[in-house]
Amino acid sequence: MGDALTLQANRTGIGAWEPFWLGDPGRQLYASLHRSAIAGPRLGVLFAAPLFHEQPRSRRLLAEMASGFAAMGLPSLRFDFFGTGDSGGDSDQADFTSMCADLTLAAQALRAQAQVQRIVVFAWRAAALPVARWIGEGGDPDLVVLWEPIIDGASWLAELQRADAAERNSASRYRPDHAGAVPADERQLMGLAVSPRLLSDIAGARLSGHAPTHAPTQGARYWAVLRPVQSSPQQKPELALQRVFDLPVDSPDLGSGLRMDSGLFVGPSLKRTAEELAWALLEEG
Template identity: 35%
Template sequence: MSAQLSHAELPLETPFFFGRNGELFGFYHPSDDRARRAALLCPPLGQDYIRCHRLYRQLAHALAEEGFAVLRFDYFGTGDSAGSSDEVDWERCIDDTITAAAELRMRSGVKSVVAFGARLGGSLALAAAPDAGFADVVAWDPVIDGPAYVEELDELQAALRQDATRFTRPRRESDVEQQWTGFAVSGALRRQIQRLHLQPALSPSLVFDSLPETSKHRWPMREGGPTQVKPLAPTPWSDLHRLELAILSHPLIQGVTHHLRGAA
């Protein structure tokens, strides 16, 4: 076994723009010259994106130390990519994921790309998998029931609008009717997510499950299929009182790196 590079010895992550018109933003985390696999980290949307940002960076460093070339990126309308949050489109996010996979192959020279995604990031990775050519997908609480997820976000938004710990008086519904937890959302994206009933062509090899037992999230291919479901401590995705707190999970990072190390 070759010696691994320490965190301090790894090449620095490189920020850059890419895509047909340079409209997408990403961070490339190179490994050493012997990298044989690459990992694309597909972010979630909205508040989940903000709360998972640090975890994604930690995961990217952990995978780079394992010999993976890694790309973190932002879909059009999110993060540092072009566009605004009310321009986020589901099909465009899938296309951006495919574009990011091709960019990662070009930069790393590695053909075999695996993908990781949390919440809607996991759903997007699975939806993009056939055209992106992912060798594998690892997902963390992927959204598989769009109507239930939209209902969850609507309930959270309604509670947030009236939260006395944040506002001295309830905000008018008309002021926030096109928002989910502070992010503008178009009617088109809302309808696209409502139609989501995930039946991917590629089963993830591993799903991390940290949702309540009452959630409508049972992985549809877990019975008799290749997917391994690993429980984690509950993640407060929809906890109103923890909405601004970062979501961190060392067991998740360790679990992903251990799983992909064994598959490499």
């Protein structure tokens, strides 16, 4: 069995997945299930995608990661939050309350579709913030893996607003004589309509085990995948991390200054990190 899994782990690209809809007709989520390469898996992985422009930018990357995990024996479910990606709704209908409901629905679907006993939530970047809210309100994953998590929502929101202003004034996106002609809009951010509720949710969120409400440490264990700079006390989540995996310095940076419509992929060094993480999860399962 080990040799077979190693052979599959060495493959690259995206394997087959099963697309389907979650939820009621008026509030449907797009989901993709990557089934396990082995029968009777005990542990499944639920992917919580990053927010705003980082979501479409990372779609290929997450699909490759989910395919790799499934090939190694970990069924994986990707989904789009309501109002984002291919799910129903408008982007200004999304907030942390709706995202918590989406996480519950997706977790139930993974358990039912993949017949797994335990669930790992793989929270990418700012998805860590609504995932923390979800856990504080009763979500019960067995493990949470934080991928370069956003720690301080208010600081990240200010960063997004600066990036939004830069995009609106980009000479490469608009003709020089029209640069700056696209005015800021407090109800849009990074090319998406956004509700005041979501802005408030993000501004008030911090990934901390010491928050008086929505404390994310209740009943959950945490691993993290961090770049070397995030290993400093100022950059690490204020959580008890059981394991930390090093992200290669040449890995795609979802929060970089790349254009917001840039796509990112799994390269050789990142693939090795993903396989190390998958083997660790298999040992947990």
